[in-house]
Amino acid sequence: MGLPKEHRLKHWRDFKTIYSQGKRFRGDALAIILLPQPAAPTKIGISISRKVSKKAVVRNLIKRRIRHACRTLLPQIQPGWHIVIAVRYNARECEYEHFLQELKRLLIQAEVFHGH
Template identity: 45%
Template structure:
């Protein structure tokens, strides 16, 4: 299930701001950068916005990359009600994520969100 439009990062400038100023956190299959509320354009009362970045280094096949993106998006959709307001987050997929399952993505995302203190 896709994330609602209000919860998506859509523009290159938003991704660039998160990559430049955001805090880092990593796990075995994923890495995450998060931009705190109130920094640059992210206001404290706006909804948390998310982006997923997956390179062709992960897989040359678009089918595989899209499947991974859908699994991560579904896991984020499940965690969305627990997230604090105003964060901008970018999740990058690592090359070894091809053999990862949905449950593993959910656990890793939850751990990383706790490390960045995004989950309430």
């Protein structure tokens, strides 16, 4: 199951705007780019390059794990943010728990995470 529809970032224009104007936070396997959107609910998009893996099966597995981590953390993320999660090369070896911990750490670092 993916993210709820109102929390999905889908348009390429949104991704482009966030990449060009957003603030970046980098971890081992993930990087997040955030852009405040005060009047909107928090929306999350995932970007994964073929450089991470040439195999779509592997890329899709990584995206599923990250989406699950996002679903878990979504209630604790402050509303009003557009977030792009960029998957880095090291993500190939990571399990769900690592994505969850790293995503939480990056969101705390970005000061958009409640409950810390």
